[in-house]
Amino acid sequence: MAALDSASLLLGSSVRGLNSFLDTSTIIALSVFFALLCACIIIGHLLHGNRWANESILALLLGLCAGVVVLLVTKEENSRILSFSENLFFLYLLPPIIFNAGFQVKKKQFFKNFSTILLFGVFGTLISFCVISVGVFLLFEKLGITALNVKQHLAIGAILSATDSVCTLQVLSQDETPFLYSIVFGEGVVNDATSIVLFNAVQSLDVSDINGLTVLQLLGNFLYLFFTSTILGIVAGLLSAFIIKTLYFGRHSTDREVALMMLMAYLSYMLAELLDLSGILTVFFCGIVMSHYTWHNVTESSRITTKHAFATISFIAETFIFLYVGMDALDIEKWKASKASPATSIAVSATLFGLVLVGRAAFVFPIANISNLIKKRDSAKIEFRRQFIIWWAGLMRGAVTIALSYSEFSSSSGTSSTSSEDNLMITCTIIVVLFSTIVFGSITKPLIEAVLLRHYKPAVSDATDFPSIEDLRSLFIENGAESSSQQESNAPSRSSLRLLMTHPHITVHYLWRKFDDKFMRPVFGGRGFVPYVPGSPAEPGSPAQPAHENQENNI
């Protein structure tokens, strides 16, 4: 089995057997990957309930095992049957994962913590970037690594600031710990965007001319990216809602609705990348808008299909990434090319990981405490226990880190002329990713149970962290929504003015709901604003079409 690169996945190799149009190596690679994916699902199901294991770690370990097998079969020539490709990752695997995250996220919880998420995601990532860059600059000289220039030091900071939102999704439960989930996962999405922006900024940085203006430019660039990306995602989502509502696709075919939702979500990602925006942010907000409007405009069958199909595709992509990372880790050529002794590798990896720990601590605790100072109510504050979990759960590094690391250290000047220190950086990044995923991925779940849930068992998990406000809000909003649909009474607006002082985000939510009901939903559809479509039109075929009556009330 020869070393294949990802090109052979799509490109017909010139070496082809007489009996096949397809090159055997691609088919072998795909067969192995699909067999491993099946194994992951089955073993993952059998391990369900085991709190130490999850599918990410399982896939990583299976990938490592497969790598060892391939290494033995090819007589230590190569462990990979597919090399890591940034295009495969950024174009095909990441978009469905992030889109599904936006599609399934609990919107209320997410927007309630929006300011905290932004603080962590933007300023936190910046602090982490600075700490890691400076740390690398100071410590690497002591380890004897001197070949890296200033730009590469900054790049390492950006690379290692990217937390892994994929593994976080599996470790944290949206039901048990909704507050932590929305903070850590929301931070992960914003953080992905921030670190990619930072990385790109570092790439195009003119090192000889750094001044105060550079920092301002960076900030302006980030804000521009953040808002344009978000708006593009919202526009794409609203467009899909409008098209599906106006053209009433369900009349003919539920499959076209599903196809259009998939294609438009993907198109929004591609357009964002085309315009040099952050596709991740775009597709995330596209997912949120689609779940708020488009999802309510389609037939009952389409709702069930999209919900599960998106989750399934995302699940397969996640598992695929971890398999891929596991298999890629044993790439013998890279280890040989790094020329470093095991001791140096371990020292560098430990240094990097230590900096990750410090870099994250340097922003989680300060930002959480500052945010606590601003909030008046005790129940709204983030206590130390939770700060610790936020710090801990965001330490995992994943595929984004590896992809950025390859981008910086392998393709800069062709694979052949890559220096041994560049290879050392790649192998050490891989060690950090493997270590953090396996160790933190397996410990986090039991840790959360031990630290948090044990103390909160009597209450209904940490969803009750704003008990009085939550109650007040739901009461208030239910009344407000009802009264606004019945009569345009002034009472809610008066009370909203009073509430704006005391509980700003409740008022924002209420005003948004009013705006949504009055202007957005009549145009773009949404819950209660589209006529009920029972199932899809009569569709033949062996798997019979079940009727979906009496379900409107459940949605």
Next chain:
Amino acid sequence: MAALDSASLLLGSSVRGLNSFLDTSTIIALSVFFALLCACIIIGHLLHGNRWANESILALLLGLCAGVVVLLVTKEENSRILSFSENLFFLYLLPPIIFNAGFQVKKKQFFKNFSTILLFGVFGTLISFCVISVGVFLLFEKLGITALNVKQHLAIGAILSATDSVCTLQVLSQDETPFLYSIVFGEGVVNDATSIVLFNAVQSLDVSDINGLTVLQLLGNFLYLFFTSTILGIVAGLLSAFIIKTLYFGRHSTDREVALMMLMAYLSYMLAELLDLSGILTVFFCGIVMSHYTWHNVTESSRITTKHAFATISFIAETFIFLYVGMDALDIEKWKASKASPATSIAVSATLFGLVLVGRAAFVFPIANISNLIKKRDSAKIEFRRQFIIWWAGLMRGAVTIALSYSEFSSSSGTSSTSSEDNLMITCTIIVVLFSTIVFGSITKPLIEAVLLRHYKPAVSDATDFPSIEDLRSLFIENGAESSSQQESNAPSRSSLRLLMTHPHITVHYLWRKFDDKFMRPVFGGRGFVPYVPGSPAEPGSPAQPAHENQENNI
């Protein structure tokens, strides 16, 4: 916009902008394709009910238009933003289409006509292959084309014998004309396998040593491929049913069930290709088995999801293929390289298409009449009107033809040294494909209405072509199934012996049902043999999970 080849889709190009990890050209290509796909769906929906148009033709025309635009933008340099890749087609686009066809096919109708389908698919394709090969051999000399060798003449026969099952699916309706649908589509699937086997056989043929044994070897090879591919598909389907039934995935997650079904279907295709079998046949039978067993073992949500998700993916792949073919047709380099005058191109294309017409007529009418002679009942016979439609609906040539043509005439000795006659063959194949798809694709639907449905309007379409047998059978099978589950009475077996003489396929069906109920379903699950699983387990997320009670009776 430079000419991109498909390699850039997955392979990171070495030319990359500072501000992006992904090469812009890939993103442009993907954006254009996804935007065109969206346009296809929307325009297709607006054209719904127009009997001249369908999505295949629309996609083809949109692809052509996009090709013209790209041609103008790049100043006649290139019309393609993606070149046709056999790997992309055979590995990613064809499997979901064929799997979905097997998954949604009406199994009763398909197996009732199984012998006729096999006759058409195997012997028909062989006859067509011989007629076209001999015709090309005799006629091409008169057109002044002499550079082709015997092997290439035979290859043209195999290439043009591959009917297009994708467009057939859109033109024929499984509801209005179930008999024709099952014959023409079933023939299409078997025919794909046959012509690929023929093509491979021709490729590896030792031309200098052809004798009677070669024909026998070819036949033996085909039979081996047919049976092993079918068995592999059935085994993969049964395995998925067994795993999902035994492990009871729905308990934890409906997404894993869906993922496992997708992955195992795809794995069966890959394994078949790895073993040099016909992946198309394998994945088709895998789809049939999955819809008969696996589909009944999963949760209600998974059933709806798989049914619509598979149909959606297949729909997107079909549309993508036609867009691709349309865009690829205007590849200016190929037209320049063929060096033939327009007159020669048209003459060669017309000759090829004439041979396709004759080749198909040479087997449809004889085989249909022979099959009529064997059948005793008048209602079972295929009358001339239907023979004509079978002939007509199978004249379309599609992506398989183009893929085989590229395989034979472009990659045999590298692109640069391809002779002008090889290029002429490719361009003429494209003309035949475009002409047959656009003309026959748009005329077939109205033609069927004019020829068939007008005469059959009073009856419930041509589903009633075996009225007495159908009634008898349904009555008989319902009774048989019930009595066998209640008591092991001897009455059905006695009557089955009598029936075996008069109506063999009814008896086969009855015996199969008995075997299925007694041995297969208890092990692999199936309708009525798995405990009812209401929906999926509690799943959080914004698109709320509707409960699926009271639906068991609908399935």
